Amino acid sequence: MKKAVITLETLACPSCLQKIENATKNLAGVEENSVKVLFNSSKAKLDFDAEKISIEEIEKAIQDLGYPVIKSKVKDA
Numbered sequence: 001m002k003k004a005v006i007t008l009e010t011l012a013c014p015s016c017l018q019k020i021e022n023a024t025k026n027l028a029g030v031e032e033n034s035v036k037v038l039f040n041s042s043k044a045k046l047d048f049d050a051e052k053i054s055i056e057e058i059e060k061a062i063q064d065l066g067y068p069v070i071k072s073k074v075k076d077a
Helices: 014-025 055-064
Strands: 002-008 036-038 043-048 069-076
Touching: 002 055, 014 036, 014 043, 014 055, 043 055, 055 069
Parallel strands: none
Antiparallel strands: 002 043, 002 069, 036 043
């Protein structure tokens, strides 16, 4: 498993946070219980299986919702 911290553009509302959480939790390879979107710091933290999904695919899912990703950090869990 890998841990990712994805820095997002500033989130405008708590419903944005819910949309991002729901979209990332449903991706195959993302550990559903690990997903946390931090409203105040505009970051998403999650664990994922790099053999099933790439960080780029996770970023794309967030960007497809209309939330720009500034950068991602990935490290071994």
